[in-house]
Each structure stands twice: as C-alpha cells, then as structure tokens.
Amino acid sequence: MDYYPIFLDIKGKHCLVAGGGGVGTRKAVGLVRAGARVTVVSLGFSDELSNTPFSGISLKEKEFEDSDLDGMALAFAATNNMQLNARIRQVAQKKNILCNIADGRDKGDFILPAVVDRGDLLFAVSTCGASPALSKRLRMGLEEDFGPEYGMLAALLGRIRAILLERRHDPEGHREIFRALLDAD
Numbered sequence: 001m002d003y004y005p006i007f008l009d010i011k012g013k014h015c016l017v018a019g020g021g022g023v024g025t026r027k028a029v030g031l032v033r034a035g036a037r038v039t040v041v042s043l044g045f046s047d048e049l050s051n052t053p054f055s056g057i058s059l060k061e062k063e064f065e066d067s068d069l070d071g072m073a074l075a076f077a078a079t080n081n082m083q084l085n086a087r088i089r090q091v092a093q094k095k096n097i098l099c100n101i102a103d104g105r106d107k108g109d110f111i112l113p114a115v116v117d118r119g120d121l122l123f124a125v126s127t128c129g130a131s132p133a134l135s136k137r138l139r140m141g142l143e144e145d146f147g148p149e150y151g152m153l154a155a156l157l158g159r160i161r162a163i164l165l166e167r168r169h170d171p172e173g174h175r176e177i178f179r180a181l182l183d184a185d
Helices: 022-033 082-094 132-145 148-167 171-183
Strands: 014-018 037-042 057-061 074-077 098-101 114-118 121-125
Touching: 014 022, 014 082, 022 037, 022 057, 022 074, 074 082, 082 098, 114 132, 114 148, 121 132, 121 148, 148 171
Parallel strands: 014 037, 014 074, 037 057, 074 098
Antiparallel strands: 114 121
C-alpha cells in the first residue's frame, strides 16, 4: 500500500491552491465545500472562480511567491507549469505543509481519490495514481448504485445512534438495533 487512506477535517483551515484554471477551480471548490478557507494564487482565473459564490475562496491575481504558503495547512500545486509545481512542493516541504501536485507526474505528499458524496456517506476510490480512468469508472458505478437516499439513511442512522448513546451505552444491543434496521430494507 503506497498511501495511507484518511479523511481530513479541514473546517476553518487555510489552504493554498496555486493555479486558477479548471483543475485549480475543482480543488478550490472541493476544499471550500469541506469548510476550508481557500486562497487561490494565479495570473488568471476560470470564469467559475472569478464569479465564485463561495465566501471562503479568496483570489490573488499574481505570481506564486514562497510567502504565499505562510500559515497554510495544505497546498495544491495546480498550475500548467511542471517546474513551478515542483518548486511549490519543495517550498511546502520546507515549511512542513503537505502538498498535492495536480499533474500527477511528480508525486506530491498525497493524492485525491475519486469521490461520491452522499452527505454523511462518503465513498472514496483510488488506484494510487495507477489508473485515474478506473477510479472514475468505479466512482460512476458507486453513484448509480448508491443514490441520495443513502445519504438520508446515514443521517437518520446517525441521529438514532446519538439518541441511543445518550440514553445508555450498550454496544451489543446497539448492533442488534442497527442490524435490524438495515435488514428491514
């Protein structure tokens, strides 16, 4: 296993995206949807970024400078310049900031999986960079097999679990309750 799978809580964390094109836009929007405070540094921005409805995204129209990484929890090098992406990663490493390189040619510190978001139910699929096409195919299959109703089910089960834990902690009894609920289809 080349990577350690993890789901990060990045609410309120400052993240840098270098690059304002389509890839940078996807990274910035995904981060802000997860609650991050995102700064995008680029000489130009996609229409979606230029007209972003998200208050958590700040745009800086300029060239990347090492100081742009100050105070960041995560960095995303998403420019169309491989040398600049490599430099961003080097600077991030010196500052102990994990960095993702979007072009995938030079491994960053982490990669992003293909994701199916169903609210409280989240699927993440990765081939560890071997085949993004396979990850996409698997994600599409999961999207078909697990519709929005599964997100509602996860939220409902979460509320039931909270009530049960509040009343008394009985792990064996709780397992039986959840098994019965899930078997009831």
